[in-house]
Amino acid sequence: MVKRKRTTPLSDEHVEPGHCSSELRARILSDVPYFKGLAAPALDAVNHYFRAFNYAAGAALHHENEPAEALFLVAHGTVKLLQYSASGEEVLLDLLGQSDLFGGLTMLGQRCYPQNAFAQTPCCVLVITITDFRYLLRTYSEVALNVLDAVARDLEAAQATIRAISTLPVEARIARVLVRLADRLGEADDGGILIQSPLSHQDLAAMEATTSETVSRVISGLRRSGDIETGRQWIRIRNRTNLARLAGEI
Amino acid sequence: MVKRKRTTPLSDEHVEPGHCSSELRARILSDVPYFKGLAAPALDAVNHYFRAFNYAAGAALHHENEPAEALFLVAHGTVKLLQYSASGEEVLLDLLGQSDLFGGLTMLGQRCYPQNAFAQTPCCVLVITITDFRYLLRTYSEVALNVLDAVARDLEAAQATIRAISTLPVEARIARVLVRLADRLGEADDGGILIQSPLSHQDLAAMEATTSETVSRVISGLRRSGDIETGRQWIRIRNRTNLARLAGEI
DNA sequence: CGCTATTTTGAGGGCAGTCAAGCTCCGTGG
DNA sequence: CCACGGAGCTTGACTGCCCTCAAAATAGCG
Numbered sequence: 321m322v323k324r325k326r327t328t329p330l331s332d333e334h335v336e337p338g339h340c341s342s343e344l345r346a347r348i349l350s351d352v353p354y355f356k357g358l359a360a361p362a363l364d365a366v367n368h369y370f371r372a373f374n375y376a377a378g379a380a381l382h383h384e385n386e387p388a389e390a391l392f393l394v395a396h397g398t399v400k401l402l403q404y405s406a407s408g409e410e411v412l413l414d415l416l417g418q419s420d421l422f423g424g425l426t427m428l429g430q431r432c433y434p435q436n437a438f439a440q441t442p443c444c445v446l447v448i449t450i451t452d453f454r455y456l457l458r459t460y461s462e463v464a465l466n467v468l469d470a471v472a473r474d475l476e477a478a479q480a481t482i483r484a485i486s487t488l489p490v491e492a493r494i495a496r497v498l499v500r501l502a503d504r505l506g507e508a509d510d511g512g513i514l515i516q517s518p519l520s521h522q523d524l525a526a527m528e529a530t531t532s533e534t535v536s537r538v539i540s541g542l543r544r545s546g547d548i549e550t551g552r553q554w555i556r557i558r559n560r561t562n563l564a565r566l567a568g569e570i
Numbered sequence: 571m572v573k574r575k576r577t578t579p580l581s582d583e584h585v586e587p588g589h590c591s592s593e594l595r596a597r598i599l600s601d602v603p604y605f606k607g608l609a610a611p612a613l614d615a616v617n618h619y620f621r622a623f624n625y626a627a628g629a630a631l632h633h634e635n636e637p638a639e640a641l642f643l644v645a646h647g648t649v650k651l652l653q654y655s656a657s658g659e660e661v662l663l664d665l666l667g668q669s670d671l672f673g674g675l676t677m678l679g680q681r682c683y684p685q686n687a688f689a690q691t692p693c694c695v696l697v698i699t700i701t702d703f704r705y706l707l708r709t710y711s712e713v714a715l716n717v718l719d720a721v722a723r724d725l726e727a728a729q730a731t732i733r734a735i736s737t738l739p740v741e742a743r744i745a746r747v748l749v750r751l752a753d754r755l756g757e758a759d760d761g762g763i764l765i766q767s768p769l770s771h772q773d774l775a776a777m778e779a780t781t782s783e784t785v786s787r788v789i790s791g792l793r794r795s796g797d798i799e800t801g802r803q804w805i806r807i808r809n810r811t812n813l814a815r816l817a818g819e820i
Numbered sequence: 821c822g823c824t825a826t827t828t829t830g831a832g833g834g835c836a837g838t839c840a841a842g843c844t845c846c847g848t849g850g
Numbered sequence: 851c852c853a854c855g856g857a858g859c860t861t862g863a864c865t866g867c868c869c870t871c872a873a874a875a876t877a878g879c880g
Contacts, residue, residue: 403729405737406818413729425722427715434726457715464714465677465707471721472675476684478728479653479663485735486779487655490868520826529736531869536828552826552877568656740836770858781837786860802845802858 345372345446348395352419354466362460369452375439377518381423388424388433391453397443398505398517401435402526412526414474415440415517417505421470424450440517485529488568493528494538496567498548502557512549512556520553595622595696598645602669604716612710619702625689627768631673638674638683641703647693648755648767651685652776662776664724665690665767667755671720674700690768735779738818743778744788746817748798752807762799762806770803 346367349355355366372395375381381392384403392399399416413435416422422437427450439445448456457464484493498515506513521532521539539555542548547559557563564570596617599605605616622645625631631642634653642649649666663685666672672687677700689695698706707714734743748765756763771785789805792798797809807813814820 403733405733407737409737411733411736413732426719426726427722428719434729454715457718458711461708461711461714464711464718465704468707468714468718468721469676469678471718471725472677475721475725475728476676478725478732479684482663482728482731482735482779483653483655483661485732486661487657487659522826526736529732532827533829533870534868536826537868540828550827772858782859783838783861784836786858787836790860800859 342367345370345395348446352393354419354421354463354470356466357462358460365459366456366463369448369456370446371448372444372446374444375442377439377442379439381437381439381445382433384434384436385432388426388431388450390423390447390449391421391425392423392437393446393448394418394420394422395444395446397439397441397445399443399445400438400440400523402438403435410522410526411529412523413478415501415505415527421467425471427454484567490528490530490534491538491541492567493530494524494535495542495563496569497524497527498542498555498557499560499563499567499569502560506557509556512558513560515555515557518553519555592617595620595645598696602643604669604671604713604720606716607712608710615709616706616713619706620696620698622694622696624694625692627689627692629689631687631689631695632683634684634686635682638676638681638700640673640697640699641671641675642673642687643696643698644668644670644672645694645696647689647691647695649693649695650688650690650773652688653685660772660776661779662773663728665751665755671717675721677704734817740778740780740784741788741791742817743780744774744785745792745813746819747774747777748792748805748807749810749813749817749819751805752810756807759806762808763810765805765807768803769805 346363349367349370350358350363355363358366370393375397381399382388382390394416396418399420399422400412401414401416401422403411403413405411414422422435424431424433426434457467484496488496501515501517501519502513505517506515508514521535524539525532525535539548539550542563543550545562547557547562549556549558596613599617599620600608600613605613608616620643625647631649632638632640644666646668649670649672650662651664651666651672653661653663655661664672672685674681674683676684707717734746738746751765751767751769752763755767756765758764771782771789774789775782775785789798789800792813793800795812797807797812799806799808
């Protein structure tokens with residue numbers, strides 16, 4: 321057994337203050353699927369409207385029920401999107417990584433942010449005002465189609481989560497979330513996929529409508545059967561196939 | 571107590587075969603929020619690409635995992651959007667009414683429908699191919715923005731459902747779904763809001779991750795406390811405020 | 821090298837699901 | 851018109867999954 325002593329993954333990754341300069345911003349933006357295929361002048365216009373901000377781990381980017389003024393695009397790092405229940409429990413709606421869009425997406429009327437966003441790791445986020453974003457969408461119809469597509473995909477994902485929470489037992493739901501995280505944020509690694517993100521059992525619980533104690537029990541079971549290895553705030557998937565089967569994804 | 575003898579609401583509503591003629595189609599389309607404010611010629615173009623279809627109650631409009639070729643817009647009646655779990659239980663994701671859009675929303679790559687759609691009442695649906703729809707979005711940027719907005723709102727609704735299922739006890743979830751249905755599909759009525767839709771307890775159960783027996787128990791409780799009146803396949807909300815409070819919406 | 825957050829494990833209880841039976845309404849056909 | 855059948859609804863008893871509460875063990879940080 322590989323006894324891997326690990327500090328939290330954060331410590332390796334530093335976002336230097338000047339990291340998101342204009343040139344780097346342009347490079348990042350040109351890699352973002354929404355803007356892919358845009359001609360150079362259009363890309364310059366897009367670049368012009370975005371501002372880059374760095375956030376420390378744990379910093380709040382926006383809160384539920386505040387008037388939505390901006391739209392955010394993750395350039396580097398990961399962001400937690402969550403809501404709170406009346407009694408204060410967290411519900412983790414999504415973990416966002418590179419190129420994901422969030423914030424004030426519904427733009428008609430003076431709407432509010434529908435969730436709370438926190439930097440999970442130190443991160444660099446590109447920000448645009450809703451007004452400017454609307455202008456971009458109106459001007460570059462390619463972009464509008466791409467963004468629509470992304471939001472529709474998020475909707476599908478949310479509905480898949482509803483189905484999972486509605487019909488699957490806890491063990492299956494946790495297997496499911498591990499597979500999704502491995503695919504979205506994981507990194508290939510000797511003999512497995514390392515989920516490179518400071519995820520506590522509390523976070524996993526908040527993603528799949530359960531409690532940290534239950535997550536711990538299920539995770540222990542998966543570790544015993546050799547499908548995963550775990551430590552504090554990290555998990556390595558050793559047998560993705562097995563997890564996917566447990567999750568009911570055949 | 572008003573003993574209201576009621577046949578299923580369907581019997582009053584008939585969609586005649588030729589109901590969705592070109593002129594009527596134009597009238598309906600001009601009322602659809604997505605196309606509101608479009609100039610007459612643009613509206614004509616939009617009208618040109620849609621075809622109208624009538625469906626009998628229970629008819630299937632499209633199935634999960636079939637290649638998505640079309641996009642649907644409800645002109646009249648209601649449509650059930652649902653998924654099945656591995657063991658065959660239904661999960662009712664949404665009930666769609668007038669002007670709601672569904673079907674092949676994610677358009678990049680050759681995608682499949684993410685859910686199953688059935689006519690809940692006899693209904694008239696306007697259908698457009700994805701290719702034509704993309705053309706419209708590209709040409710009329712207003713439309714693209716409106717559609718994006720609608721999808722983003724659906725995403726918010728789905729996330730609100732996730733929160734509800736994750737954190738609220740059954741009674742609150744059922745109160746919640748009643749309030750939502752009253753607001754979306756209800757009709758003002760002597761001393762209440764009548765939910766005019768052939769909804770079984772089974773359907774309500776499938777919307778909020780519970781069982782028809784439990785729905786029955788909760789509904790009975792609400793009836794005893796005078797907040798609602800019920801019969802076979804219909805419910806009248808008498809005290810919306812009370813239900814909203816139960817649902818944790820203060 | 822203690823301190824704190826995270827994880828683990830155990831015991832117990834409760835909410836809601838399951839199974840089962842009876843009831844009610846409504847459409848249908850004799 | 852009435853009897854019948856079946857779908858939908860109601861109610862009860864029991865069960866079990868998972869949450870809750872509690873406490874100990876572990877890991878990483880200052």
